[in-house]
Amino acid sequence: MSKANDKLDAxxxxxxxxxxxxxxxxxxxxxxxxxxxxxxxxxxxxxxxxDVKDKAAKKINKHVDxxxxx
Numbered sequence: 001m002s003k004a005n006d007k008l009d010a011x012x013x014x015x016x017x018x019x020x021x022x023x024x025x026x027x028x029x030x031x032x033x034x035x036x037x038x039x040x041x042x043x044x045x046x047x048x049x050x051d052v053k054d055k056a057a058k059k060i061n062k063h064v065d066x067x068x069x070x
């Protein structure tokens with residue numbers, strides 16, 4: 001999966017989570033509110049994972065490129 005796809009997937013989870021959280025608050029449904037908060041946090045974690053994955057790929061590519069130039 002590309003970084004853009006990873007980021008989009010994270011954004012979808014954050015948006016859906018926020019919506020569920022808001023609906024839960026409006027309807028006083030604690031379970032739905034918690035489900036929304038959980039999904040929103042899942043999206044945040046996916047977002048951070050995409051960043052880590054991208055940084056790791058850049059470092060590995062740089063390392064391999066440096067070895068090729070020897």
